[in-house]
Amino acid sequence: MIDLKQLDKLFQRQPGSSLLGLSFDGSRLEGVLVRRTNGSVEIKKTFTASLSLDPLTAEVELVGREIRNQLDAADIRERWCAVGLPLNWALTLTVKLPEIPEEAVADFLQIEAERGFPYGPDELMLAHSRFTAGGGHFATLVGIPREHVTRLEAVLAAAQLRPVTFSLGLTALQRPDAESGDGTLALLPGETSVAMQISCGGGMVNLRALDGAFEQVGAGRELQTDHIARELRITLGQLPAEVREAMKRVRVFGRSEVATQLAEELRGAAQDWGLKIEHVREHAAEEFGVKIPTGTAVSAALSVAVRRLTAQAGMEFLPPKISPWKQFSQRYSSGKLGYAGAGAGAVAAIVLLAFLIQQIVLWHWESKWSHMAKPVAELTQMRDQIRRYRPWYDESVRTLSILKRVTESFPEDGAVSAKTIELREPSRVTCSGTARNREAFNRALDKLRGVREISDVHVEMSRGTTTVEFTFNFQWGGPAGL
Template structure:
């Protein structure tokens, strides 16, 4: 999981929030005997943009919605939109481990369009079967996170961590189930993540994949199949060959239709499609 800011203490119960366009989705979780229990979940429409609106007013709107939903938990973990992120892929040369962090910092200074003092940067590393290492670096403007934190504190919440929502859906590392390409279907966009080699190999926010006509939504299967092919084609050969599954996360009938529409297009690449209906923490 790619975490941008976090505190060390892990509470026994917590509120999970995810920003998705003009919607705020949430769930209250309690950890019991090593497992997580869902106490409440909700999805609300926001009239004020937490990123650009007045923090006090935006926070008050969120607080009102939480009160109406009976949410009393104050500590929260927050999934931020992938559209906020800048990404950079880097091959790590054969270096002593102690020098790798310095190398990645230099690459970030060169590759990102803004100074590192204005960004919150983290990275995920992938290792191929032949031993080659690659890193995906992710940067989010600190002002975005500071603004969001002000809004949440105005809503009487205590942020514990900020992370990319899609990275919470498909975890990387030794505990990951397998290498996969994940599609997270949001309100107006689709997020894509490739998990391979024990890390995150690619991250993309795909605009224009969802069309809304009145209350009806349509996902363009041809466009997404093309983006999947392009994304996999940009990966090193060993990682590309290891990705044999596309996992689709989302809710609603239109997501189910999309999974059916894209299945033959993806299976022609030798890759299976799985519509995820549950999530094991």
Template sequence: MKLDIGDLKKRLQTRAALAVTLESARTVLSVVRRGPGIAQSDREFVLPIGAEALITDPVKAGQALAALLQTERIRERRCVVSVPPGWAMTTTGEIPEMSPEDLRGFMELRAEREFPSAVSDLRIAFDSYRAPDGKDRATLVAIPSKRVAAVEQMLEEAGCKAISISLGLDACLSDVSEQGAVHFLSNCDHVDVVVTASGGIAAIRSLAGPVAASEVPFDAANFCREVRITLGRLPETVRQQVRQAHFSGASRASETLCRSTRDH
């Protein structure tokens, strides 16, 4: 589930959109403006309502969002929404060679087999790529429709409309080279682990991360063990590509994670 900035520019009639990023304990807003070949964002605004609180009461979240937009005099109402990768159920595997139309049906059948919910109750997307051994692979992503509906209800309550809802993983795919990487996206109390290879997303997983002022120490050894398990589930040809690690997200948590895992 990717946001294509080029496609976004074609669809936008205005020169700006409101970027809405849902995190564990907050929602981050910024106005994204079209620039020459890039999307430029203004300063950030924070709504102290996290993703799960939004699901519990989308109307209340929408009212708070409307109040923030009014206070900050933000006029943009067309939204590009990034939901937490932790909301997604994922699976990855080989795919046969077929037309895009047939591939969509094939992935829906796979979702029926792999996920515990009916396909009608899910929003499904997939990212395909060709592995170094020449085999086509895809990562299938499914988000419960009720969660997406809650996001849409919040936006409607605030007088906004989503033009895109995705996992917000575009930065992980900004480098389309063959060099694979593990991306650690720190998000409050957890870390979204995204593995990229051959220009595609090979795996997505959310793990508990370091929490500031927590009485429970961060178990860096167990964290790294879970990352190795995730990598171990990938084919050898894909895994061999992964030679880099990138840390991003909340700066303090990201720095702590990088420092804690360095020797593991």
């Protein structure tokens, strides 16, 4: 019998030996194309770019097109990508684990996340890291708003990219689970903030972005080391005593001038805290379990990509993709498959029968139509002729009705006479003529205003005293019988 789960793995596409690493930090985008060959990793291409559009607020298609243009400029065609998310998207919460069975830990952490985060259970992508301190067990929960993740997925799709992982760059640079004894405070300067991670006891103790790390000075920016040192001192002071005593070093990642300045200016403060400063400029050759080129500059994008290629699990925020085969295999076991097949066959037969009945009905009415098509065409032609010439016929005898009412309004002795009567619009009538005197003309107008079908009588022109020439118009309100 066919194992549907194995069949799902067969059809599910996965990245090959090459992968594109991307790291988002504010408007800065870093990319590294890597390829794994025989126990080593080759760095094929690298690039950095400044995005003019914000992936969270700008039009998805426009952001995707901008990223695609940057990739094309770097001559990168790889579609599979591993993505490092901005740390300022992350929310963190540390909880103490009670003595409960291991299988109940996930449910406990979910409940704590619902209590501690200002989001509903379906509005966050959650990951966690567990550590021990003072004989107790703790977990640090990290949540990314699902809306951010979904939007970034859409942006990458618009850029013709397929993500295989969403992680955090600093957690890939400094693996929290690598520190089982001595504690480490890791710092990674970014575009607008400094990412900070404290790891100890086999996991992550604290993770945050230190805002206010830079101050704009003219066209440049100035590192606020005193502010950073104050934030670090407060953070260290809030740690449990066992964790604080285990802290031994501060690691500053990066080759940039800002990273060098931060490492140098924090050296004195670190000594006061009893910590040793390490400035990490390059990746160790065997850092990821595979060989990488000597002298490779530290990179969040590279770390995320290589750890994915080497199957090193980390924090994952990419929503799981359930393939149709997996959905089918989960829904139907081998015992239910026969019933499902029979049901599908019955549904197919009903659908075919419905189509057959529909076709028979269509044939019947097509036969009816073929017999009546010619008379219908003749009637249609007659109807079109009637519509064409209908305006020439007026069953209401409107013109005669108007003339009758005007004639009745004028005196019988001929004191007022009309020269022209013009229908300028369907309901607007203009009359021009002469009157022997103005009194006779005014009496005719008054009588005309009293007619039920006539309204809005307006004198356009009247001149003369003994003989009055006039022009007036009125609105005809409806036909009248003769």
